[in-house]
Amino acid sequence: xxERTKGFxxxxxxxxxxxxxxxxxxxxxxxxxxxxxxSFLRFLLSxxxxxxxxxxxxxxxRITKTEALKILxxxxxxxxxxxxxxxxxxxxxxxxxxxxxxxxxxxxxxLGSVLFLRQKISPMKLVCVVLCFGGILLFYGGGGDGxxxxxxxxxxxxxxxxxxxxxxxxxASGLAKMEPTKMIFYMNLFSAxxxxxxxxxxxxxxxxxxxxGWVLALFxxxxxxxLAVRSFQIGVRYIGPQNAAILSTxxxxxxxxxxxxxxxxxxxxxxxxxxxxxxxxVVITARMEE
Numbered sequence: 001x002x003e004r005t006k007g008f009x010x011x012x013x014x015x016x017x018x019x020x021x022x023x024x025x026x027x028x029x030x031x032x033x034x035x036x037x038x039s040f041l042r043f044l045l046s047x048x049x050x051x052x053x054x055x056x057x058x059x060x061x062r063i064t065k066t067e068a069l070k071i072l073x074x075x076x077x078x079x080x081x082x083x084x085x086x087x088x089x090x091x092x093x094x095x096x097x098x099x100x101x102x103x104x105x106x107x108x109x110x111l112g113s114v115l116f117l118r119q120k121i122s123p124m125k126l127v128c129v130v131l132c133f134g135g136i137l138l139f140y141g142g143g144g145d146g147x148x149x150x151x152x153x154x155x156x157x158x159x160x161x162x163x164x165x166x167x168x169x170x171x172a173s174g175l176a177k178m179e180p181t182k183m184i185f186y187m188n189l190f191s192a193x194x195x196x197x198x199x200x201x202x203x204x205x206x207x208x209x210x211x212x213g214w215v216l217a218l219f220x221x222x223x224x225x226x227l228a229v230r231s232f233q234i235g236v237r238y239i240g241p242q243n244a245a246i247l248s249t250x251x252x253x254x255x256x257x258x259x260x261x262x263x264x265x266x267x268x269x270x271x272x273x274x275x276x277x278x279x280x281x282v283v284i285t286a287r288m289e290e
Contacts, residue, residue, distance in 0.1 A: 014248065028041075045218045099252070
């Protein structure tokens with residue numbers, strides 16, 4: 001298997017795992033947690049397993065000041081910032097609408113790649129982005145019930161920008177070439193400090209979570225760190241930020257399938273059409289030559 005094929009498969013695997021995680025988050029919150037606290041636990045509970053994994057590897061824990069600053073930036077303005085902004089947006093707009101707005105990030109990845117990485121963009125790749133966004137709109141087009149506040153729209157939109165920054169900066173900074181587990185350890189450490197402070201400041205911090213909730217939170221932290229994030233970072237190294245951003249829209253298809261199989265949610269014509277559009281963009285992207 002060549003690196004390009006491996007990269008495509010890793011990014012799709014990452015998207016599939018991320019597609020399942022919202023259902024785990026829902027279960028953790030039902031056990032006494034809340035969105036901000038669950039986000040904090042996602043980063044915090046992964047630190048010991050990641051530390052042991054890095055110590056047991058040849059990479060070691062040593063990083064340079066430059067690497068530390070880059071990881072701090074990508075944690076605060078990228079992955080950690082995305083988690084905070086998206087979760088906060090749920091307080092002001094329906095989650096379906098927030099997800100739709102968040103998934104504008106492939107557009108910003110393309111723009112960032114062109115403006116800052118000086119990468120070229122093919123017309124077919126733009127078609128793929130349009131197909132992806134059209135599919136997302138079909139999945140979440142209604143936005144669900146509930147009020148809509150401008151602050152929620154801004155937060156969801158900002159989460160798309162920060163996630164695009166994470167993808168582009170991961171490639172541009174050279175961090176994608178760092179040993180993934182070591183990078184994720186430091187990224188989660190910085191993110192845990194930031195989100196933990198937010199939880200304390202907003203009154204979201206709580207330890208009144210059932211044993212089931214703690215077990216699920218540990219499972220969530222390990223799966224995200226060792227499978228979803230690690231697979232995505234390696235995938236970006238192999239196929240670049242543009243392709244990774246397009247393929248990661250496979251995530252809502254997984255969510256749709258889990259919702260049907262586990263929660264017996266309805267499979268609508270709009271959902272079918274959304275699957276077709278996103279899968280079409282994935283197939284076109286996979287068949288395009290660099």
